[in-house]
Amino acid sequence: MDKCRIPLGPFHPLLEEAEFFDIKVEGEKVVDIDMEIGWMHRGHEKISESKTFTQSIFLVERICGICSTSHPFACVNAIEDIDNIEIPERAKYIRILIGELERIHSHLLWIGLAGHFIGYDTVWMWVWKYREPILQLSEKITGNRNHYAMFRVGGVSRDFDNALIPVVNPVLDEVQKKMEMLVGVVNDDPVLKSRLKGVGVLTKEDAIDYCAVGPTARASGYDIDVRRDDPTAYELVDVNVIVTPNGDVFDKFVVRVLEVIESCKIIRQCLKAFPKVQGPIINNVKEISPGEGIGRYEAPRGEVFHYIRSDGSNRPVRHKVRAPSYSNIPTYKASCIGLPLADVLITLAAVDPCYCCTERSVRVLDNNGKRLNKNLLALSRGKTERIRKEIL
Amino acid sequence: MILNYILYSLIFPGLLFTLVLGLVVGWVERKVSARVQFRVGPPFLQNFYDIFKLFGKETILIKNSPYVIFLLAPIIAFATVALSSTILGTATFFHSGIGGDLILIIYLLVIYSVCVILGASSTGNIYSSTGASREIKLLLSDELAFILVALIAIIKSGYQINLTGIISYQASNGAIIGSLSGIIAFIIGILVIQAKMTLQPFDIPEAETEIVDGTFIEYSGPLLAFWKMAHYMMFVLLPMLLIVLFLGGIKLTVWGIIAGILKYLVIVVIIILIKNTNPRVRIDSALNFFWKYASPIAFVGVILAILGL
Numbered sequence: 263m264d265k266c267r268i269p270l271g272p273f274h275p276l277l278e279e280a281e282f283f284d285i286k287v288e289g290e291k292v293v294d295i296d297m298e299i300g301w302m303h304r305g306h307e308k309i310s311e312s313k314t315f316t317q318s319i320f321l322v323e324r325i326c327g328i329c330s331t332s333h334p335f336a337c338v339n340a341i342e343d344i345d346n347i348e349i350p351e352r353a354k355y356i357r358i359l360i361g362e363l364e365r366i367h368s369h370l371l372w373i374g375l376a377g378h379f380i381g382y383d384t385v386w387m388w389v390w391k392y393r394e395p396i397l398q399l400s401e402k403i404t405g406n407r408n409h410y411a412m413f414r415v416g417g418v419s420r421d422f423d424n425a426l427i428p429v430v431n432p433v434l435d436e437v438q439k440k441m442e443m444l445v446g447v448v449n450d451d452p453v454l455k456s457r458l459k460g461v462g463v464l465t466k467e468d469a470i471d472y473c474a475v476g477p478t479a480r481a482s483g484y485d486i487d488v489r490r491d492d493p494t495a496y497e498l499v500d501v502n503v504i505v506t507p508n509g510d511v512f513d514k515f516v517v518r519v520l521e522v523i524e525s526c527k528i529i530r531q532c533l534k535a536f537p538k539v540q541g542p543i544i545n546n547v548k549e550i551s552p553g554e555g556i557g558r559y560e561a562p563r564g565e566v567f568h569y570i571r572s573d574g575s576n577r578p579v580r581h582k583v584r585a586p587s588y589s590n591i592p593t594y595k596a597s598c599i600g601l602p603l604a605d606v607l608i609t610l611a612a613v614d615p616c617y618c619c620t621e622r623s624v625r626v627l628d629n630n631g632k633r634l635n636k637n638l639l640a641l642s643r644g645k646t647e648r649i650r651k652e653i654l
Numbered sequence: 655m656i657l658n659y660i661l662y663s664l665i666f667p668g669l670l671f672t673l674v675l676g677l678v679v680g681w682v683e684r685k686v687s688a689r690v691q692f693r694v695g696p697p698f699l700q701n702f703y704d705i706f707k708l709f710g711k712e713t714i715l716i717k718n719s720p721y722v723i724f725l726l727a728p729i730i731a732f733a734t735v736a737l738s739s740t741i742l743g744t745a746t747f748f749h750s751g752i753g754g755d756l757i758l759i760i761y762l763l764v765i766y767s768v769c770v771i772l773g774a775s776s777t778g779n780i781y782s783s784t785g786a787s788r789e790i791k792l793l794l795s796d797e798l799a800f801i802l803v804a805l806i807a808i809i810k811s812g813y814q815i816n817l818t819g820i821i822s823y824q825a826s827n828g829a830i831i832g833s834l835s836g837i838i839a840f841i842i843g844i845l846v847i848q849a850k851m852t853l854q855p856f857d858i859p860e861a862e863t864e865i866v867d868g869t870f871i872e873y874s875g876p877l878l879a880f881w882k883m884a885h886y887m888m889f890v891l892l893p894m895l896l897i898v899l900f901l902g903g904i905k906l907t908v909w910g911i912i913a914g915i916l917k918y919l920v921i922v923v924i925i926i927l928i929k930n931t932n933p934r935v936r937i938d939s940a941l942n943f944f945w946k947y948a949s950p951i952a953f954v955g956v957i958l959a960i961l962g963l
Contacts, residue, residue, distance in 0.1 A: 276864070382932070384931060457934075457936070604934075
């Protein structure tokens with residue numbers, strides 16, 4: 263049978279953002295897949311070099327609309343890592359609270375979208391309805407439904423009002439109840455199960471080989487979580503890392519649902535701590551000394567990594583961001599080949615790719631002004647080499 | 655006589671009536687779906703606005719494609735649906751089929767699917783051809799079950815293929831759904847409707863998030879309007895077919911008409927609820943479902959019908 267090429271993207275209803283997947287099929291069976299990133303021209307790293315440290319925190323918040331706390335979290339971690347700045351305990355609890363609220367709404371968003379992608383619009387609408395109270399809660403706590411702007415170097419900008427504790431608890435109960443209902447629905451529905459079980463399997467070896475992170479890795483039985491492995495605030499709470507063995511789409515769904523429940527538990531620990539832990543919420547930092555720092559944080563999609571180099575001025579001279587989807591997108595090579603086309607699309611969606619997180623390169627042109635798209639990895643490695651030489 | 659036929663096919667049970675009713679039912683479908691999903695839903699006339707607007711839009715043709723097929727496919731599909739609803743409607747409301755029977759309706763419905771396949775594969779678009787190949791597979795899977803369902807009605811009514819015959823048999827002996835084989839046929843019939851209208855869980859040829867509305871991706875303007883109208887007219891035609899075959903048709907008395915409307919709404923709501931509580935299945939699962947489960951069960955129904963159950 264002849265191979266047929268199905269271009270998925272750059273603009274396609276499956277993808278909320280511009281992205282290109284080159285799928286080769288024989289009939290309905292996919293025999294090869296190629297990804298091309300670099301359709302979104304963000305330039306965040308470059309802009310960050312022209313902003314002060316405080317401004318760059320707000321800037322990285324705009325990298326992603328969904329995980330808009332993960333990037334500031336990693337960014338302040340990186341800046342604090344330069345000078346080993348200690349932050350007050352109450353600020354740590356507030357950071358955890360916001361981070362986990364964001365994880366809940368991000369996972370709910372994915373569950374809804376996954377429903378939409380397999381043609382189950384009712385799940386989409388229902389889950390997004392359950393997500394709404396979390397956004398309203400965020401607004402009560404931080405003043406914004408999204409882009410909370412709470413993070414500062416050395417702490418947080420706005421205190422958590424202890425009077426809100428009785429407001430938060432019922433919302434968490436409700437979310438937990440809905441999640442348990444959702445697990446029940448999926449376990450009882452044979453059509454849904456046949457659509458998700460055993461589809462798009464990413465084995466543990468492949469997950470390690472392709473450097474998968476976050477729920478994508480954990481669903482394949484790869485026990486990795488920055489919140490537990492390298493905590494900057496999470497040492498204050500118990501984090502139970504959810505790991506499932508199979509690596510299919512169903513397991514990725516289960517990991518996310520259980521993580522929502524786990525996040526509710528973590529938030530409850532914070533709420534218990536708030537009345538006891540009073541005191542300042544920000545440690546005033548006057549200046550950042552020359553040096554470099556890295557910050558890691560477990561975003562809803564996996565580990566997000568920020569590198570910041572300072573020369574002693576009030577601006578970073580280099581700000582490097584690596585989002586989790588950058589590691590997760592290549593796993594398609596391992597999980598998609600051999601599947602029917604209909605299954606490939608839900609497998610593509612199952613790692614919860616966030617392209618605007620991943621892509622912050624400006625347009626890459628070669629010497630003749632032609633667009634370069636094949637060796638971005640080589641370019642990235644070359645840049646790392648260059649930076650390493652500058653440091654040494 | 656000829657004037658009568660023209661009126662039948664263009665105004666009352668035919669084109670205009672089915673179209674208006676179909677668009678209204680399309681609104682019911684959208685509204686019920688919206689309420690199931692905690693949305694508000696569109697206003698009553700939304701479908702009329704949509705069709706009206708599509709007629710004012712530009713028709714985009716593809717260079718280097720056999721655009722005669724591309725142009726004719728939606729119009730022939732629309733005409734076949736209008737014709738079959740005329741045949742069904744005259745049998746239901748006037749008890750005088752205008753020369754058509756159940757076999758003709760089965761043929762016309764296949765022509766509709768063939769038009770979808772031809773129109774989709776004439777474009778050369780890869781999504782469209784994938785949709786066409788899926789439509790072929792779907793047609794192959796649901797057609798046998800559909801014929802067996804019709805066969806049960808034929809056998810139960812004393813081997814009559816005439817729609818008026820089936821209705822008058824039920825008027826004297828009670829609706830076919832009252833028997834065991836009738837219930838089996840009705841349930842399989844609803845699932846077949848789901849596949850014939852490409853609604854979830856069998857919206858595989860159109861799969862918006864996979865192949866971007868597949869079969870209809872290259873259509874625009876009035877041609878798309880014809881597809882839409884044919885689709886909404888199927889919303890009248892197929893439930894009406896089930897009513898005629900298994901629920902005893904519609905009697906032309908006040909209570910008969912109220913009961914008819916109720917029967918129709920019940921079937922439509924069942925279809926909408928199935929649509930809203932199922933994800934899209936894969937094409938191989940659909941084939942499996944119809945060949946391994948639905949068709950054998952319908953076949954058992956046929957045997958039961960022969961035995962008189």
